[in-house]
Amino acid sequence: MVVNHLRVHWEYLKVALSTAMEYKINFIIQVLAMVFNDVVWIIFWLIFFNRFQNVGGWVLGDMLMLYAIITLSYGLSSVFFGNRNRIAEIVNQGKLDFYLALPKNVLFHVLISRSSFYGLGDVVFGIILAFIVLSLASLSLFLILVLASTSILLSVAILSGSLAFFFGNAEATSRNIFMGTLSLASYPLSVYQGVTKFILLTIIPAGFISGVPVELLKSFNAQWFWLTIGFVVLIFSIATFVFYRGLKKYESGNLMYVRT
Amino acid sequence: MTSIITVKNLKKVYKTHTRKEGLSNAIKSLFNRKYEYKQALKGISFEIEEGEIVGFIGPNGAGKSTTIKALSGFLYPTSGEVVSLGFTPWKDRVDYVANLGVVLGQKAQLWWDLPAIDTFYLSKDVYGIKESTFKSRLNFMVKLLDLEKVMHTPVRDMSLGERMKCKLVAALLHNPKLVLLDEPSIGLDVIAKDKFRDFIKLVNKKYKTTFIITTHDMQEIERLCKKIIIINNGQIVYDGLLKDIKKKYLSNKFIDVKLETKGEKFKLRYCKVVEQNEYEIKIEVNTTKIKVKEVINSLLSNYDVADILISDPPIETIIQQIFRSKDGKV
Structure with a gap:
């Protein structure tokens, strides 16, 4: 069962790569754009920390660590679950029929059936950053935390995408929720205090995507580590539950396509 | 089997909402939405x-x-x-x-x-x-x-x-x-x-x-x-x-006749001439009122017939009849 799903995932990755090769100029430009985007961000923080040295205990190294985690989890989820931000569109336009007609887990199938290989730009960038700031000793912890972040990002995407089941045209809303969460996650956790911090560790799980992992890598704390893992399990369960709840309301659609 | x-x-x-035309009604429907239930099946x-x-x-x-x-x-x-x-x-x-x-x-x-x-x-x-x-x-x-x-x-x-x-x-x-x-x-x-x-x-x-x-x-x-x-x-x-x-719905048949020599205008009760020219006649027969045999006999005795083709109306016609009938029942 699991092996079979992995095999299908692998085949889809191959198909996606062949598709990317169909438009190779576009592919190269997108990868470069991603890297450029990341470089600009780094330059910003280099200038910032050159002037202020630290933000609530966070120094440049911590910021680079945060960015290593974000780019890796964003990039990995783009490559392996490339449809994560298109759930709302797929539901809203009745394209879910295609997946429902095939004997695979619907949510899994939707997520993997597309792959954004330009996410590789982010992945490579993240790996380089990790090489710079990470000690070999914390490598395994780093990998676990990257996987945790990836799962949370995916869960946020599933949750926001599932809105389309309940509210119809939710494509823009869903995208904004995802990107909003992501941008909240790209600042040091220490800038958030009190209620804001609490919200970022619960309703909007931006804190668990990047802030908490960085704190854990700075100084390990078993309690926060297990809290993170627990949170991953919780939010992923909720996301899947909401998706399948929504699926019961799915009414397909008769949108006419030129593509058949 | x-x-x-x-x-x-x-x-x-299916649950859908309805509203009247125009922007003002669009804004109204934001606050007071009227739903309609459409029974698809x-x-x-x-x-x-x-x-x-x-x-x-x-x-x-x-x-x-x-x-x-x-x-x-x-x-x-x-x-x-x-x-x-x-x-x-x-x-x-x-x-x-x-x-x-x-x-x-x-x-x-x-x-x-x-x-x-x-x-x-x-x-x-x-x-x-x-x-x-x-x-x-x-x-x-x-x-x-x-x-x-x-x-x-x-x-x-x-x-x-x-x-x-x-x-x-x-x-x-x-x-x-x-x-x-x-x-x-x-x-x-x-x-x-x-x-x-x-x-x-x-x-x-x-x-x-x-x-x-x-x-x-x-x-x-x-x-x-x-x-x-x-x-x-x-x-x-x-x-x-x-x-x-x-069988059930067919009360009509079409008869196409080809003539050897020119013929008079065709006329018979319960028959409708759909088309007639010098050497061809197309007739629609109401089979509940008159037997096809009778029509054929009439044709044979009045014309110099070269060929006869009897056919059912196309299924489209039958379906249209069903959809147009009031209750839509067969």
């Missing part, structure tokens, strides 16, 4: 036996697609029961669709930027088809449908007909017991349609595959289906053999 699909009292209600029941090709006919909005979607497991019906291949489609979806093929005429089912053969290989993995079985089935279908060359070009460069054929292949690779075709021949030319129909007939014969087809093309129905189900306003108005509905 054993029935492969049993549908009992299937109902589906008002409790339909039918059975389908193994190895049948069944035509599903109805005007737009009659509930055809909703029925097909419920049978495919795409949506949860409001109430009612469906047992198809021993499964409830929306509950045992994964196990069910492993034995099901679906072709949606209006929707994309192939990878747009890749050659169709890549989609076929993906299907192979998604359904877990063995390499040898896959190869032999693919060859069989590809040969029949003339796809040897085409399947290696990207789908986006294919013609509509080629794409439709490839969709059919993708839906049949795993040798499904049941295949649902939702307007499969939409947009195809006459030759492509012909090939398509021959292919379906052959698969039906060779593998005992059951087909359900929705279409607006009555020729397709006449060529393919022995049994038809007519649905109108969310209710089944006819469920039976195609030839029976003809």
Whole structure:
């Protein structure tokens, strides 16, 4: 069962790569754009920390660590679950029929059936950053935390995408929720205090995507580590539950396509 | 014969909201939204036996697609029961669709930027088809449908007909017991349609595959289906053999006469002259009022007849009559 799903995932990755090769100029430009985007961000923080040295205990190294985690989890989820931000569109336009007609887990199938290989730009960038700031000793912890972040990002995407089941045209809303969460996650956790911090560790799980992992890598704390893992399990369960709840309301659609 | 699909009292209600025209009403509807419940299926029941090709006919909005979607497991019906291949489609979806093929005429089912053969290989993995079985089935279908060359070009460069054929292949690779075709021949030319129909007939014969087809093309129905189900306003108005509905509903016959020598204007009670020129007469006969034999006798005694052809009106005419009749009942 699991092996079979992995095999299908692998085949889809191959198909996606062949598709990317169909438009190779576009592919190269997108990868470069991603890297450029990341470089600009780094330059910003280099200038910032050159002037202020630290933000609530966070120094440049911590910021680079945060960015290593974000780019890796964003990039990995783009490559392996490339449809994560298109759930709302797929539901809203009745394209879910295609997946429902095939004997695979619907949510899994939707997520993997597309792959954004330009996410590789982010992945490579993240790996380089990790090489710079990470000690070999914390490598395994780093990998676990990257996987945790990836799962949370995916869960946020599933949750926001599932809105389309309940509210119809939710494509823009869903995208904004995802990107909003992501941008909240790209600042040091220490800038958030009190209620804001609490919200970022619960309703909007931006804190668990990047802030908490960085704190854990700075100084390990078993309690926060297990809290993170627990949170991953919780939010992923909720996301899947909401998706399948929504699926019961799915009414397909008769949108006419030129593509058949 | 054993029935492969049993549908009992299937109902589906869609909730939509309505508002009057214009911006002010659009804003009003933000705060006070009026909902409307549309009964797409008002409790339909039918059975389908193994190895049948069944035509599903109805005007737009009659509930055809909703029925097909419920049978495919795409949506949860409001109430009612469906047992198809021993499964409830929306509950045992994964196990069910492993034995099901679906072709949606209006929707994309192939990878747009890749050659169709890549989609076929993906299907192979998604359904877990063995390499040898896959190869032999693919060859069989590809040969029949003339796809040897085409399947290696990207789908986006294919013609509509080629794409439709490839969709059919993708839906049949795993040798499904049941295949649902939702307007499969939409947009195809006459030759492509012909090939398509021959292919379906052959698969039906060779593998005992059951087909359900929705279409607006009555020729397709006449060529393919022995049994038809007519649905109108969310209710089944006819469920039976195609030839029976003809018998039951046919009160008219057409008689085409060719003459050796010029003839007078034809006149007989209960007969309508549809067309008449010097050497040809076309008559519509009301067979409930007058026997065809009587008309023929009259023709033979009054004209120098070269040839006579007696025919039924096309099935379109019958269907139109049903849809136009007030209660829509047969």
